[in-house]
Amino acid sequence: MLRKLHKYANPNKFSLIIMPIKNVCLYTALPLIAIGLIIGLFFSPPDYQQGETVRIMYIHVSSAWISLFAYVLIFFLSVFYLIWKFPLFVLMAKEIPFVAIIFTLITLITGSLWGKPTWGTYWVWDARLTSFLILLFIYLGLIFIDKAFKYNVNGDLSFSYLSIIGAINIPIIKFSVDWWNTLHQPASVIRASGPSINIEMLIPLMIMSTGVLLLFFYLIFTNIQSAIAEKKILFLSSKD
Amino acid sequence: MSELSLIFEMNGYGFFIWSAYGVWFVLLILLFLKVLLRKKEIKRKLEYLIEKNDGFEE
Amino acid sequence: MNNLFYIILKKDFKDNLLSNKAWFTISFFLLCLIIFPLAFGSSQYLELNVSISAIWISTLFANLIALDHMYKEDYNDGTLLYYIVNKVPLVIVVYAKCLSHWLFSGLPIILIAPLCSYVFSGYSENNLNLFISLILATPIFTLIGSPIAALMLGSSLRGAALTFITLPFYLPIIIFGVMGTNINNSNINAEFYLLLAILSIGMIFFPMITVKILKSIIN
Amino acid sequence: MKKKLSLTVTKLRCKRNSISVFKPLSFKVSEGQMLIIKGKNGRGKTTLIHCLAGLLSYQGFVRWKGVEGKIGYIGHKFGLKEYETVYDFIKFWKAVYSSKVSIEEVVEFFSLFNVLFSPIAFLSFGQKKKLTFVRLYFFNNNVWLLDEPFSGMDDNNRELIVNMIESHILNKGMVVLSTHEKGRILNIKNTKELVIE
Known part of the structure; x- marks a missing residue:
């Protein structure tokens, strides 16, 4: 019996390895998010230009970073899968889009709620916003291709190739504010000459981002464990 | 009391800030629930299957 | 090498004509275009921008519709399998297919679009811009579509999924295309250069990745 | 000096949907020889032929020597x-x-x-x-991979194909052929049989 499960040995081991990491992620993420929320909502100073609305930044920017980071993660996992043909990579990559799409949605919604008081409109068709919307649709496409190939051998390959083609969008999103003159403000934290943002705002932003990132990892790891278990179920129920 | 209402008003921008945080919170909770429910469901299925073909050990 | 390209192109051209797929794309384009005056109620509202947008939207959908049978028949009847086993260079096959696809879905639209724009809006100043931006954009549509059409080959719900997945990748092109067509845009050459850059990179990149996908997906 | 044509397969395994299709296979075919792969449906005859044609990824070794030009192939x-x-x-x-x-x-x-x-x-x-x-x-070419070449053919055509194969083997070619028919299907010398369990 054990020998027959040999092919899942590595995923099983992986599942056991991520178990403690996952819990550490969750139990550091929750307090960090709580601290970040309290500082961000009540103790951080209002911006001299944007006033109190700058408080939306702490959730908007952190979610935006995560939605971009998630795609980079998918991209590298897919490339590794295509190089080494190791199914665990694509299994991990396939679990990311669903979680990432929620963060993309959060980014878009909070962004438009931030835009109304500052720009006077919920939505403009400028480069940054449009490319982020396209990211949402690319995530949807990735989920869709996963579903369309549910019991097909080629599903893994199609998924990884599509994610590689879709990666063209990531540099466009990152540099859209620098390349085009748009309404959206340019990057103020991650840039070559160091962050231009006030340190009292940077601290809660960093705390919040770390917290949400750890939460993201917790969710991904839980999903990966579920996916590994799902494969095991498929295997167990396919043999009479 | 007036301090509390001041916090909620946020210089008149209270609606945008609080609804943004609300959306953030609700979506995250829904995502969390979805992930945990999936895990629970699969755990149940796996236990049933392992029980059915007993002798199976990890 | 050259000869093989010509042979496969000729064969593909003939297939398109024989199976009556050739007239489908351009008819769909015209049909799609007719919807706009009908939906706007009366043609007096169809001013400059609407007619240009209508042409771009129709081009987009005609290309999307035509994309589905780019590799489908060769995959289903096994011709691709024979190409691969017999070591016919797939790069040539892919380039020939892209070219023949463009000849039937891009070229007729390019030729007919300025006329359509004139008939719709009675305004011909921006026809040259429309012409140039369509010449630059329709090959990009074909090139972007080719790897995605290839990777959806094994799926059972290919048609619907293909449309859904390809559309986001077409959006930047349509943005630049419409910006390039706008006569009031002072900085118009920037859009053309950008489209040209995408086209020249895409001409190398997308066929290569299509070959990779076809090779790994064929079994 | 041309190399002699030969095919050596050692410990070939192939996975579809992460399940091995057949037990590890080892065999050798040389010039002027025919290999008949026999087995019931679903035992991996087609998969084996696809592995030999290089269409599928596999574990183990498939070594061709002295192949001229392209591999001939007939599939489903x-x-x-x-x-x-x-x-x-x-x-x-x-x-x-x-x-x-x-x-x-x-x-x-x-x-x-x-x-x-x-x-x-x-x-x-x-x-x-x-x-x-x-x-x-x-x-x-001197290598032919034929996947069930006789299914759905009448006697005349069958004879035509058999003649083709025969003359090919006499010309120092190699044929790998899969079939689900039992018994001896061809009267050709230098025939090897491989039954996939």
Whole structure:
């Protein structure tokens, strides 16, 4: 019996390895998010230009970073899968889009709620916003291709190739504010000459981002464990 | 009391800030629930299957 | 090498004509275009921008519709399998297919679009811009579509999924295309250069990745 | 000095849907020899042939020596377009392989006079299957991989194909052939059998 499960040995081991990491992620993420929320909502100073609305930044920017980071993660996992043909990579990559799409949605919604008081409109068709919307649709496409190939051998390959083609969008999103003159403000934290943002705002932003990132990892790891278990179920129920 | 209402008003921008945080919170909770429910469901299925073909050990 | 390209192109051209797929794309384009005056109620509202947008939207959908049978028949009847086993260079096959696809879905639209724009809006100043931006954009549509059409080959719900997945990748092109067509845009050459850059990179990149996908997906 | 043609397979395993299709296989075929792969449906005959053709990824070793040109292959899919005529089909593949064999010779060999200008959609299954062998006739490769070449063919056509295979083997070629038929199907010397469990 054990020998027959040999092919899942590595995923099983992986599942056991991520178990403690996952819990550490969750139990550091929750307090960090709580601290970040309290500082961000009540103790951080209002911006001299944007006033109190700058408080939306702490959730908007952190979610935006995560939605971009998630795609980079998918991209590298897919490339590794295509190089080494190791199914665990694509299994991990396939679990990311669903979680990432929620963060993309959060980014878009909070962004438009931030835009109304500052720009006077919920939505403009400028480069940054449009490319982020396209990211949402690319995530949807990735989920869709996963579903369309549910019991097909080629599903893994199609998924990884599509994610590689879709990666063209990531540099466009990152540099859209620098390349085009748009309404959206340019990057103020991650840039070559160091962050231009006030340190009292940077601290809660960093705390919040770390917290949400750890939460993201917790969710991904839980999903990966579920996916590994799902494969095991498929295997167990396919043999009479 | 007036301090509390001041916090909620946020210089008149209270609606945008609080609804943004609300959306953030609700979506995250829904995502969390979805992930945990999936895990629970699969755990149940796996236990049933392992029980059915007993002798199976990890 | 050259000869093989010509042979496969000729064969593909003939297939398109024989199976009556050739007239489908351009008819769909015209049909799609007719919807706009009908939906706007009366043609007096169809001013400059609407007619240009209508042409771009129709081009987009005609290309999307035509994309589905780019590799489908060769995959289903096994011709691709024979190409691969017999070591016919797939790069040539892919380039020939892209070219023949463009000849039937891009070229007729390019030729007919300025006329359509004139008939719709009675305004011909921006026809040259429309012409140039369509010449630059329709090959990009074909090139972007080719790897995605290839990777959806094994799926059972290919048609619907293909449309859904390809559309986001077409959006930047349509943005630049419409910006390039706008006569009031002072900085118009920037859009053309950008489209040209995408086209020249895409001409190398997308066929290569299509070959990779076809090779790994064929079994 | 040409290398002698040979195929050596050691410990070949292949996975579909992360399940191994057959137990590790090892065999050797050399010049002028025919390998018949036998086995019931679903035992991996087609998979084995695809592994040999290089269409699937596998574990183990498949070593070809002395292969000239391209590998000839006949599969379940015919690679025929319904609306094409037989003549166009022959002409196209002659051009693709840049073969020196004339079209008349092919038409005579396969006796295609009656159907030469009819669309392929009008042909019967056996006739379509026969047409796929035209590809083998065109190029002078020395390895043929035939996946169930006799299914759906009548006696005449079968004899034609058997003759083709026979003369190919006499010309120091190699044939790997899969079939689900039991018993001896061909009276050709130098035949090896491989039964997949």
